[in-house]
Amino acid sequence: MHQSYTRRITSGSDIERTTFFSDAVFAIAMTLVAVDIKIPQVPGNEMGRAVAEQWPEFAAYLLSFAVAGTYWLSHHRLFRLLKGFTAGLQRLNLVLLFFIGLLGYATDMLAFHSDRAIGVVIYAATLGFIGAANTSLWLYAGRRRMFKEDVDPRLITYARVRAPVTPAVFLVSIPVAFINPVAGIVTWLAIPLVDMGLRLWGSKLPDAVQADD
Structure with missing residues (x-):
C-alpha cells in the first residue's frame, strides 16, 4: 500500500506544474540579470x-541572456517530448533551477571582475553547472525511457550529443582562466x-530532428 501510494504521488503523466514552475524561475532569473544594470548617477553632460x-x-547581460535562453529552449524541448515525470526527474530539475537562480550573481561577477580569474571562474562554473544539470x-x-513513443530515437541522439557542448566548454575554460582570465573568456567562442x-550534422538527419532545432 505504501509503495503504491508513493509511486502515485512521485510520478505521473501531468508535467504542467513542473514546466510552469521551471519557466517562472527561468523568466525571473533572466529578468534580474537586466535589473542589476543600474542607471548611472552622474550629471547629464x-x-x-x-x-x-x-x-x-x-x-x-547579452551573453547570460543568450546562454540562459539556449538552456531554456533545450529544457522546453525536453519536456515537450516527455510522457510523464518521476521523483528523480523533478529532483534533477530542481538542481538545474538552483543554478539558474545564481545567474544574476554570476553575471555581476563577470561584469565587474572579468579581468580577474575569480570573476571568470565563477561565471564559467555557474553556466557549466547549469548545462551539466540540463x-x-x-x-x-533516456535511461528511464520517459520519451513519448512517437519520438524518433535519432532526435534523442542528436539532442544528447548537442546538450553537453556548452557546459563542457565552460568547464574546460575554468583552468584556462586561472592562467589567463581573458584566454578563459576567449575559450567560450568555441561554443x-x-x-x-x-x-550541419543535424541538417543531414530526418525532418523530425531538424524541426526540433
Missing part, C-alpha cells in the same frame, strides 16, 4: 560617457563554432 563605461555589464535531465529521461558543426 556625463551620462553618455557613463553609459559607455557600462559596456562590460551590457556584454555580460544534460543530466536528457540522459536520465558557437561547435554548435554550428552540430547544426
Whole structure:
C-alpha cells in the first residue's frame, strides 16, 4: 500500500506544474540579470560617457541572456517530448533551477571582475553547472525511457550529443582562466563554432530532428 501510494504521488503523466514552475524561475532569473544594470548617477553632460563605461555589464547581460535562453529552449524541448515525470526527474530539475537562480550573481561577477580569474571562474562554473544539470535531465529521461513513443530515437541522439557542448566548454575554460582570465573568456567562442558543426550534422538527419532545432 505504501509503495503504491508513493509511486502515485512521485510520478505521473501531468508535467504542467513542473514546466510552469521551471519557466517562472527561468523568466525571473533572466529578468534580474537586466535589473542589476543600474542607471548611472552622474550629471547629464556625463551620462553618455557613463553609459559607455557600462559596456562590460551590457556584454555580460547579452551573453547570460543568450546562454540562459539556449538552456531554456533545450529544457522546453525536453519536456515537450516527455510522457510523464518521476521523483528523480523533478529532483534533477530542481538542481538545474538552483543554478539558474545564481545567474544574476554570476553575471555581476563577470561584469565587474572579468579581468580577474575569480570573476571568470565563477561565471564559467555557474553556466557549466547549469548545462551539466540540463544534460543530466536528457540522459536520465533516456535511461528511464520517459520519451513519448512517437519520438524518433535519432532526435534523442542528436539532442544528447548537442546538450553537453556548452557546459563542457565552460568547464574546460575554468583552468584556462586561472592562467589567463581573458584566454578563459576567449575559450567560450568555441561554443558557437561547435554548435554550428552540430547544426550541419543535424541538417543531414530526418525532418523530425531538424524541426526540433
